[in-house]
Amino acid sequence: MLVFDVEGTLFDSGAALPGTQLTSTIWQAIARALGPEAVEEEVATHERWNAGEYASYLDWMRETIEIHIRHRLMEDDFRGLVESAPLKEGALEFFTRLDKEKAIPVLVSGGFRALTDRAQRELPIRHAFAACDYFFGDSGEITGYNLLPCDFDGKIDFIRLMLNEYHLTFEDWAFVGDGKNDVPIATRAPMSIAYAAHPDLVEASTHATSSFDGVGDLLAQYGLIGED
Numbered sequence: 001m002l003v004f005d006v007e008g009t010l011f012d013s014g015a016a017l018p019g020t021q022l023t024s025t026i027w028q029a030i031a032r033a034l035g036p037e038a039v040e041e042e043v044a045t046h047e048r049w050n051a052g053e054y055a056s057y058l059d060w061m062r063e064t065i066e067i068h069i070r071h072r073l074m075e076d077d078f079r080g081l082v083e084s085a086p087l088k089e090g091a092l093e094f095f096t097r098l099d100k101e102k103a104i105p106v107l108v109s110g111g112f113r114a115l116t117d118r119a120q121r122e123l124p125i126r127h128a129f130a131a132c133d134y135f136f137g138d139s140g141e142i143t144g145y146n147l148l149p150c151d152f153d154g155k156i157d158f159i160r161l162m163l164n165e166y167h168l169t170f171e172d173w174a175f176v177g178d179g180k181n182d183v184p185i186a187t188r189a190p191m192s193i194a195y196a197a198h199p200d201l202v203e204a205s206t207h208a209t210s211s212f213d214g215v216g217d218l219l220a221q222y223g224l225i226g227e228d
Contacts, residue, residue, distance in 0.1 A: 153184045
């Protein structure tokens with residue numbers, strides 16, 4: 001089983017907001033779209049997370065969602081950010097060549113369900129877990145949401161679920177990610193690939209590469225990548 005992070009791994013992420021150590025494709029893009037006050041409030045949540053002031057990742061998401069509601073994130077703007085997020089160079093070619101009879105790709109994201117939906121359509125990929133799913137009302141404003149604890153240490157529970165489903169052992173998977181938040185999962189994976197990654201993840205991973213071609217070359221050694 002091949003487990004992939006999404007934001008920053010399959011999709012480009014912009015530069016981290018000033019004062020933050022984590023990048024993301026959509027979370028921080030929303031803050032930028034909502035304006036300077038929302039950016040300031042988003043950065044403050046990162047500071048509280050780093051200081052250990054949230055009981056869990058769910059609590060951090062809840063506070064961030066309150067920012068989005070307060071600053072009136074609209075559905076059209078949200079969908080526009082999701083649909084305009086650029087796929088990483090080489091991602092489509094990689095998944096086209098991946099032998100899905102030998103390797104089961106699974107997405108586990110601390111980001112938005114809408115972005116994993118897009119990845120599943122375009123790449124395509126059958127299984128995905130994402131931390132946040134927004135519901136919008138007729139007015140276009142957020143009316144509700146669904147949250148899953150699938151970031152940082154929480155990713156491992158969803159990986160175990162899929163390993164059990166396919167009757168695989170804990171030695172039968174590999175992880176590909178990019179962020180500092182992926183360090184806990186990379187250290188537990190039998191094989192981990194840091195792709196264009198934060199230095200902390202590079203240090204924690206089995207392999208490191210700067211391109212999807214590099215990811216493909218590493219997995220080709222195991223017969224998981226077909227010919228061009």
